[in-house]
Amino acid sequence: xxxxxxxxxxxxxxxxxxxxxxEFYQGLLTKIMIFALAASSxxxxxxxxxxxSFGHAAYFGLGAYxxxxxxxxxxxxxxxxxxxAVGLSALLAFFIxxxxxRTRGVYFIMITLAFAQMIYYLVVSFKQYGxxxxxxxxxxxxxxxxxxxxxxxYLTLGVLAGALYLLHRLVHSRFGRVLQxxxxxxxxxxxxxxxxxxxxxTAFVLxxxxxxxxxxxxxxxxxxASPHLLSWQQSGHLMMMVILGGVGQFWGGALGAAVLxxxxxxxxxxxxxxxxxxxxxxxLIVFFAPKGLAGLWxxxx
Amino acid sequence: MPPxxxxxxxxxxxxxxxxxxLLAAGLTLVFGIMxxxxxxxxxxxxxxxxLTATFVGLLGNFWLAVxxxxxxxxxxxxxxxxxxxxxxxxxxxxxxxxxxxxxxxxINEGVRMIWGSxxxxxxxxxxxxxxxxxLPGFSYSAYRLTLIGVGLxxxxxxxxxxxxxxxxxxxxxxxxxxxxxxxxxxxxxxxFTLLFGVGAGLCAIAGAFLGPILAVQIGMGESILILAFxxxxxxxxxxxxxxxxxxxxxxxxxxxGRAFLPLLLxxxxxxxxxxxxxPALASILIYLLMAAVLFFRPQGLFPVRT
Numbered sequence: 332x333x334x335x336x337x338x339x340x341x342x343x344x345x346x347x348x349x350x351x352x353x354e355f356y357q358g359l360l361t362k363i364m365i366f367a368l369a370a371s372s373x374x375x376x377x378x379x380x381x382x383x384s385f386g387h388a389a390y391f392g393l394g395a396y397x398x399x400x401x402x403x404x405x406x407x408x409x410x411x412x413x414x415x416a417v418g419l420s421a422l423l424a425f426f427i428x429x430x431x432x433r434t435r436g437v438y439f440i441m442i443t444l445a446f447a448q449m450i451y452y453l454v455v456s457f458k459q460y461g462x463x464x465x466x467x468x469x470x471x472x473x474x475x476x477x478x479x480x481x482x483x484x485y486l487t488l489g490v491l492a493g494a495l496y497l498l499h500r501l502v503h504s505r506f507g508r509v510l511q512x513x514x515x516x517x518x519x520x521x522x523x524x525x526x527x528x529x530x531x532x533t534a535f536v537l538x539x540x541x542x543x544x545x546x547x548x549x550x551x552x553x554x555x556a557s558p559h560l561l562s563w564q565q566s567g568h569l570m571m572m573v574i575l576g577g578v579g580q581f582w583g584g585a586l587g588a589a590v591l592x593x594x595x596x597x598x599x600x601x602x603x604x605x606x607x608x609x610x611x612x613x614x615l616i617v618f619f620a621p622k623g624l625a626g627l628w629x630x631x632x
Numbered sequence: 633m634p635p636x637x638x639x640x641x642x643x644x645x646x647x648x649x650x651x652x653x654l655l656a657a658g659l660t661l662v663f664g665i666m667x668x669x670x671x672x673x674x675x676x677x678x679x680x681x682x683l684t685a686t687f688v689g690l691l692g693n694f695w696l697a698v699x700x701x702x703x704x705x706x707x708x709x710x711x712x713x714x715x716x717x718x719x720x721x722x723x724x725x726x727x728x729x730x731x732x733x734x735x736x737x738x739i740n741e742g743v744r745m746i747w748g749s750x751x752x753x754x755x756x757x758x759x760x761x762x763x764x765x766x767l768p769g770f771s772y773s774a775y776r777l778t779l780i781g782v783g784l785x786x787x788x789x790x791x792x793x794x795x796x797x798x799x800x801x802x803x804x805x806x807x808x809x810x811x812x813x814x815x816x817x818x819x820x821x822x823x824f825t826l827l828f829g830v831g832a833g834l835c836a837i838a839g840a841f842l843g844p845i846l847a848v849q850i851g852m853g854e855s856i857l858i859l860a861f862x863x864x865x866x867x868x869x870x871x872x873x874x875x876x877x878x879x880x881x882x883x884x885x886x887x888x889g890r891a892f893l894p895l896l897l898x899x900x901x902x903x904x905x906x907x908x909x910x911p912a913l914a915s916i917l918i919y920l921l922m923a924a925v926l927f928f929r930p931q932g933l934f935p936v937r938t
């Protein structure tokens with residue numbers, strides 16, 4: 332129900348914003364929705380699957396770079412770019428997941444980080460694609476409509492709504508329940524005869540593909556693919572959003588993305604030392620809302 | 633390839649590895665004993681470097697500055713343990729990651745407030761600026777040689793502390809089984825405040841000595857923190873020996889990769905591919921090493937807990 336209200340508000344926002352002269356906030360909302368998509372995909376494996384991937388930025392960044400490079404190489408169809416970016420991200424997630432899922436706990440955290448770092452250095456090394464400076468990414472064509480800022484807003488909203496709907500179905504399906512059972516007690520799930528590795532890998536690939544799509548949208552939004560999108564700080568940033576919003580709470584990723592980005596935005600306006608404020612707020616969250624903001628809300632009801 | 637170049641890179645690798653060990657030692661013990669991920673460990677390295685640069689500016693004496701910086705950073709480390717980190721031991725890894733990531737932001741911003749955004753200048757002590765002739769026809773930077781000496785000395789001291797003293801016995805007991813150690817009367821809490829002090833001091837030594845080679849700037853802790861994590865995961869979490877072996881491996885592989893991979897590639901690939909791919913492969917090499925080690929030994933080279 333809450334989701335429908337939010338959806339309606341978001342649908343109504345652009346005309347209201349342009350009437351009130353608040354176009355800037357449309358861009359901010361686009362960015363928040365993109366990160367909500369990426370963080371929600373991370374929440375699928377982190378929250379529901381118990382897989383603490385410290386390399387989620389790799390898929391996010393790969394999506395953005397795929398879009399930027401394809402446009403530069405003369406591919407103009409947006410749909411084709413989306414398909415290729417999602418496919419590549421899924422492939423990368425399959426490869427990384429297949430190896431990383433052999434390890435557990437802290438070692439899993441570190442090996443996913445290691446792979447993400449490899450992708451980072453690999454991408455940065457291609458000087459013809461910008462290297463450290465990043466790459467400009469013109470917006471592709473979508474046939475039926477021109478990708479203006481407002482079109483991108485609605486496109487992102489549509490993708491996010493669709494993805495969240497699918498995620499909702501997924502985590503409440505048999506697949507989602509098995510995934511959570513594995514998180515709670517892996518050896519028991521194994522003993523019950525579930526192919527644990529296959530379930531985990533499937534979720535890992537789905538999350539990677541979804542993050543890749545978020546990355547493409549990010550490239551459309553900023554019209555630029557930055558190496559920072561691939562950095563370990565970006566992986567950390569996505570993880571912050573999920574933890575802040577609520578690990579394994581359905582709205583955790585979206586809520587965390589919205590709150591963290593808004594807090595950053597407000598603090599940036601107030602002071603050049605805004606990171607100090609972000610740090611203090613995160614610290615307070617850890618100590619006073621251990622289940623994240625979604626958990627806080629749930630407890631009060 | 634001339635043998636002197638090879639020897640030089642070997643020494644560079646040794647030097648970098650020993651400095652990494654100073655960071656990895658504290659990190660691995662905290663990780664191993666309390667099962668705690670401390671992302672803010674690199675911030676102590678940064679604080680050490682900034683304090684050193686400041687004290688050098690005030691006193692004009694590098695060695696005295698290092699001593700004061702080490703003491704100062706140790707104090708900061710203990711203070712951090714008493715106020716924030718202590719609350720995190722019983723929490724899950726995710727909370728620890730979030731809280732210590734928050735600490736990175738806070739400390740970075742704090743440093744920016746005190747010292748400003750511009751990198752600080754820290755130069756090696758004057759007497760050590762030149763090269764030393766080690767063998768006829770083979771010279772090596774006196775400063776880097778000093779780093780190797782300091783690194784070896786501190787490593788030896790640390791091994792003595794961990795393997796020959798009562799405090800070290802407690803640490804080893806804590807690393808292999810914390811609950812059991814606590815039941816057997818190991819004072820885990822004060823031990824931990826002390827450990828954070830020592831770990832912070834070691835970070836400060838690394839920061840002080842690497843400052844003149846790398847750069848004293850905000851964010852310097854994060855890049856080296858990732859390397860330190862790679863080191864302790866390769867070595868096996870909680871093992872000092874593993875941290876040493878891991879550090880030397882990572883130091884050597886990283887240095888050798890940067891020096892020789894572009895050369896090797898240029899022999900077999902067209903120059904434009906080699907100049908692109910060489911540095912990338914060199915940066916990737918240690919992560920490949922880590923992935924390979926974990927693939928074959930998922931617990932690292934010297935697992936502590938059995």
